[in-house]
Each structure stands twice: as structure tokens, then as C-alpha cells.
Amino acid sequence: MVKVGDSIPSVPVTISKPDNKVDLSQELASGKGVIIGVPAAFSPTCSNSHVPGWVASHKTGSAGKVYVLSVNDIFVVNAWAKSFEKDNTSKITFVADAGGDFTGALDLLFDASGLLGNKRAKRFVVTTEDGKVTGVHVEPDPSKVTVTDVEKVLGS
Amino acid sequence: MVKVGDSIPSVPVTISKPDNKVDLSQELASGKGVIIGVPAAFSPTCSNSHVPGWVASHKTGSAGKVYVLSVNDIFVVNAWAKSFEKDNTSKITFVADAGGDFTGALDLLFDASGLLGNKRAKRFVVTTEDGKVTGVHVEPDPSKVTVTDVEKVLGS
Numbered sequence: 382m383v384k385v386g387d388s389i390p391s392v393p394v395t396i397s398k399p400d401n402k403v404d405l406s407q408e409l410a411s412g413k414g415v416i417i418g419v420p421a422a423f424s425p426t427c428s429n430s431h432v433p434g435w436v437a438s439h440k441t442g443s444a445g446k447v448y449v450l451s452v453n454d455i456f457v458v459n460a461w462a463k464s465f466e467k468d469n470t471s472k473i474t475f476v477a478d479a480g481g482d483f484t485g486a487l488d489l490l491f492d493a494s495g496l497l498g499n500k501r502a503k504r505f506v507v508t509t510e511d512g513k514v515t516g517v518h519v520e521p522d523p524s525k526v527t528v529t530d531v532e533k534v535l536g537s
Numbered sequence: 538m539v540k541v542g543d544s545i546p547s548v549p550v551t552i553s554k555p556d557n558k559v560d561l562s563q564e565l566a567s568g569k570g571v572i573i574g575v576p577a578a579f580s581p582t583c584s585n586s587h588v589p590g591w592v593a594s595h596k597t598g599s600a601g602k603v604y605v606l607s608v609n610d611i612f613v614v615n616a617w618a619k620s621f622e623k624d625n626t627s628k629i630t631f632v633a634d635a636g637g638d639f640t641g642a643l644d645l646l647f648d649a650s651g652l653l654g655n656k657r658a659k660r661f662v663v664t665t666e667d668g669k670v671t672g673v674h675v676e677p678d679p680s681k682v683t684v685t686d687v688e689k690v691l692g693s
Binding site: 399421422423424425452453454455456457459460461464478479480481494496497498499 | 555577578579580581608609610611612613615616617620634635636637650652653654655
């Protein structure tokens with residue numbers, strides 16, 4: 382599993398449009414960043430508890446670039462992003478890792494076949510600075526929000 | 538690929554709630570039915586063209602039980618269903634075949650890894666009567682709606 386000091390993998394993800402492939406290792410090469418991994422767009426824990434905390438937080442401004450990533454396709458991710466806010470005032474970027482390749486490179490997939498049909502991202506937060514991982518927080522139970530809560534990660 | 542005269546496979550799908558597994562071969566054992574397969578919830582073709590035609594059609598009443606099925610998880614399918622109509626006046630049932638097992642049993646999957654990350658349902662319509670397939674309509678190009686249009690399948 383990804384650990385403090387590792388580089389962000391150079392594996393393309395999709396942002397905003399189906400043909401817009403983005404390399405997060407380049408996006409996060411300088412300054413601070415946060416990658417929030419979630420198992421499933423539109424699922425209750427992700428939609429009602431975990432992500433809204435990050436979207437609403439006034440602290441994300443000082444956290445640098447903040448990405449919410451899931452192993453869903455870009456159509457689902459975009460529709461889900463819109464369900465939180467129409468104008469993206471939080472400056473959070475929603476990321477589709479449809480095939481799970483980026484999440485797999487972090488070794489943060491788990492088998493969710495029974496409920497979700499495939500391997501998904503664990504519920505995690507990875508913090509970065511200048512392209513290197515500075516913190517890794519993974520929920521032992523992906524249906525709960527404890528160590529990946531915005532207050533826990535960024536401090537109250 | 539599934540053909541006229543075949544039985545509907547007895548492979549569970551998910552409807553409405555994560556733990557509500559349904560056997561469509563039993564649901565469709567008597568009377569008429571239609572299964573509409575789509576590649577991706579929230580994608581433009583599925584959302585703006587194909588499914589609304591079926592939802593809006595006054596003909597679906599005489600078509601029997603009508604199901605819209607995609608290889609998406611139940612959370613995505615439910616959110617997508619709500620985007621069409623809040624009260625389900627069309628009586629169309631939205632079905633999650635998250636792992637693609639039911640669609641695979643019909644041999645109607647295609648590899649959509651590049652855009653969507655995994656195998657998905659082709660754009661198809663299968664009509665049934667008393668549990669047997671009476672018609673199979675598959676789009677040669679899943680991004681288009683031609684032979685699976687409601688008017689084409691049910692007659693104008």
C-alpha cells in the first residue's frame with residue numbers, strides 16, 4: 382500500500398470530460414494536495430457523510446488541490462459531483478478512475494464485487510506535498526467515516 | 538447471443554435496494570415483457586435519447602413489464618432512475634446488473650474498458666412472452682439509437 386514518502390503514480394485518470402485524461406502526479410508536483418478515495422458515487426456513506434464534510438469545509442483552501450476519486454466512470458462521477466454543488470465553489474475536483482488503474486497503483490483497491498460488481502477504492506485520504514505522499518489514512522471499514530474525516534485529517 | 542425462443546436466464550439482478558435480489562426469469566414467467574439494456578447510466582445517449590423515449594411512451598403499458606438494465610451498481614441506477622421521474626408513473630423498473638452476470642448470460646456484454654472501465658451491456662432490447670424471448674434488437678453501434686428505439690420495437 383502507498384506510504385509516506387512515495388511518489389504519486391503517473392497513471393492517467395479522467396476529469397470533467399470523457400477524453401480529458403489527467404496525470405495527477407503532474408497536477409500535484411508542486412504545493413500541497415489531497416486525494417480522497419471513496420468506494421461508490423451515490424452510495425449513502427459517500428454522499429451523505431464523507432464527501433459533504435470535505436465539500437463544506439472551509440479548510441480545504443489551505444489543503445491545496447483537493448480531489449475526490451472513485452472507481453466509477455466519468456458520466457457517473459460528473460452527475461455525482463453536480464449533486465453536491467452546481468457551481469463548484471469548494472474548488473474540489475471530482476475524478477473518475479473507471480478501470481481502477483490509478484487506485485490499483487496506490488494499492489488501495491478492495492473487492493466490492495458482491496455489492497458493487499467490481500473492485501473499488503477503499504475509503505482513504507492521501508495527502509501530498511511537492512508530489513510526495515505526506516500522509517495515508519485508510520478506513521478499516523469502508524462503510525464508516527472515522528480517520529478520513531476532514532477534521533481528523535486536516536485538524537480542527 | 539440470446540435468440541428468439543430462448544429462456545430468460547435465472548441470474549439474480551438488483552432492484553431498488555442493495556439487498557433486493559430479483560430473478561427476472563420468474564418476474565417474466567407469464568405475460569409480456571421488455572428488457573432494455575444500456576451501456577452507461579448518466580451517459581448522454583442513454584440519458585437524453587434512448588431511455589426517455591421508453592419512459593415517455595404511452596405504449597409501454599401494452600408492452601408488459603418493462604425493465605431498463607445497466608451494468609452499474611444499485612446506487613448509481615437508483616440515482617439515474619430518479620433523474621427521469623420522481624414518481625415512476627411510467628411503471629418502468631430500473632435494474633442494476635453490477636457485475637454483468639445477467640447480461641453476460643444473455644451474451645450481450647461488450648468491452649467498454651477504455652471509456653467506462655469494464656464490460657458493459659450493449660444497447661439492446663429483448664422482448665419476452667411467458668418467459669421466452671420473442672425478439673432481440675441490438676445496436677451495431679452502442680452510442681446510437683436506431684433499432685432499439687421504442688417506436689421501432691413496439692411499432693408506431
